[in-house]
Amino acid sequence: MSTHFAYPAGRPADRGKTEHGECVDISTVPGARIIQFTVSHPRGDVTLVVVAGEVDLATAPRLRDKLLRAFGSRIMVVDLSPVTFFAAAGLTTLVEAQAAAEKAHRRMVLITTVRCVDRAIELTGLATNFRRVGSLAAALADPTPGCAAPV
Numbered sequence: 001m002s003t004h005f006a007y008p009a010g011r012p013a014d015r016g017k018t019e020h021g022e023c024v025d026i027s028t029v030p031g032a033r034i035i036q037f038t039v040s041h042p043r044g045d046v047t048l049v050v051v052a053g054e055v056d057l058a059t060a061p062r063l064r065d066k067l068l069r070a071f072g073s074r075i076m077v078v079d080l081s082p083v084t085f086f087a088a089a090g091l092t093t094l095v096e097a098q099a100a101a102e103k104a105h106r107r108m109v110l111i112t113t114v115r116c117v118d119r120a121i122e123l124t125g126l127a128t129n130f131r132r133v134g135s136l137a138a139a140l141a142d143p144t145p146g147c148a149a150p151v
Contacts, residue, residue: 034054035051035053035054035062035063036051036082037049037050037051037052037062038052039066041073042140043140044073045073045074045075046075046076046077046139047070047071047075047076047077048077049067049070049077050079050082051066051078051079051082051083053084054083054085055085055087055089055090056090060093063090064093064097068097068100071100071104071106074106075106075107075108076101076106076107076109077108077111077136077139078094079111079136080111080112080113081111081114083117084114084116086114086116086120087120088120090117091120091126094121095129098129108131109132109133110130110132111132111136111138111139112132112133113135
C-alpha cells in the first residue's frame with residue numbers, strides 16, 4: 001500500500017494549496033481498484049475533495065471516511081470528474097455524505113462531468129438528492145442554499 005501526504009494548509013496564506021493527498025494502491029489484492037484523494041481549501045469556507053480512480057465496493061469505505069472527515073467547512077465540494085468507474089457502493093457513500101452534510105447544516109456540492117458518475121446518479125433516481133455542477137468555478141459561484149439542483 002502506498003500513501004502520500006503533503007503538509008497541512010492551515011494558515012490563511014496557504015489557502016488554495018493542497019492540504020493532503022492520499023493514494024491507495026491495493027492492486028496486490030485480486031480484483032481490487034485504485035483510488036486517490038486530494039483535499040484542499042480554495043476558499044476559507046470551502047473544502048474541496050478531488051476523487052480520482054475507481055469507486056467500487058473495495059474503495060467506497062475509504063471515500064466514505066474521507067468525505068465524513070472533510071466536513072469542517074461550511075461547503076464541501078466533491079470533484080468526481082477524475083473518476084473512471086463508479087459503482088453502487090459509491091452512490092451509497094454519496095447518499096450517506098449528503099445526509100451527514102444536512103445533519104451538520106453544511107452543503108455538499110458534486111462536480112460531475114463524467115458519464116459513469118452522472119449516469120449512475122440519474123438512472124437510480126438520485127439526481128434530485130444532490131447539487132451537481134460542472135466545475136469548481138460553478139460550485140464557488142453558486143449562492144443557492146440547499147442540496148438539490150440539476151446540472
